[in-house]
Amino acid sequence: MLVDDHPTVRAGLRAILASVDISVVADVDSLAYARREVATLRPDVVLLDVGLGCESGMSVVAEFAAECGVLVHTMHSDLAREALSRGALGFVTKIAPGEVLVSAVRAVAAGRGYLDPAVAAELAVRQERRPLSVRERQVLELLADGLTNREVAEALSISVRTVESVRASLRNRLGLVGRADLVAYARKVDKVGT
Template identity: 40%
Template structure:
């Protein structure tokens, strides 16, 4: 059988190097490209059409990692996505699987779980970290989709603005230009029919967007 072709996507070079070393000694797996942001990830997927994309959940880019997952399915239907993350909140696992990911692995368990998740994903099967799977089954499902028809990126901008950050600070945190932040803010205010920061803060509080701040 031919090797499972992998694209590794993580914004930390040291992490990518470690993952590469972990996978290069595994028979039947070949890392064909690496990427450090969402935009480079999408280019790598389109260029190589890998069997599996190993994707960090928190990377800079025009889109969020969660927003990129369905794009990968659309543009490279034979590529399965395995999320590799530090996010232990089961809700992130739920969102990732709902977006189309075939696997969800915690970085702390990568040495024992990642290879199995990759092989299952390449075979069309789903893999979920066992402890997260148990917690996911036990927790009630939250309403689907972001509030007010906002995109994931718009929710991030709204949350940071509501926490008191300036447009420039939001841009620094999300790796966006100030102009892009201003555009997202304008879209948020238009969609929600809000005009002041106080109204944005109240909306964020009412919809529990400030948790974990």
């Protein structure tokens, strides 16, 4: 389902998604309509613009995330952390290429996180000023090696809740949404010796 207050943007999104056989079940221009359609249709993914005229789509991210996968689609790359912390599974800017948008929709539909690569790089650059703590580095390396939260907790003799907390911190601080992001960042950290 598409939620954007610009009809031309919705038409363009619909065309991009239709070209790769992704069905758009509805497109709406306001949060009132969006709420009704989410409740009625229960779409797999809501592609949500957070700047809807005088309304803020950010206010419904958590609400919609309880029902379906939320993919925030906006011009404002600086909103990525907030969107993810509110429960969005994905975040893509409106300047991202069509293939990035398609990858994001497919990932969110499958229940996986997705962060626009350009936004991930921007977040990483912002956060590189402060090095990872010893605990963050340990958790990152073990997660990147493919261990589950429980296995990381056992390996480090800490609670699963601590692992989840560190993982959430890495996600919010560095924009590392999925395991692929963790692996890529862990390799980068190894190369530069941060």
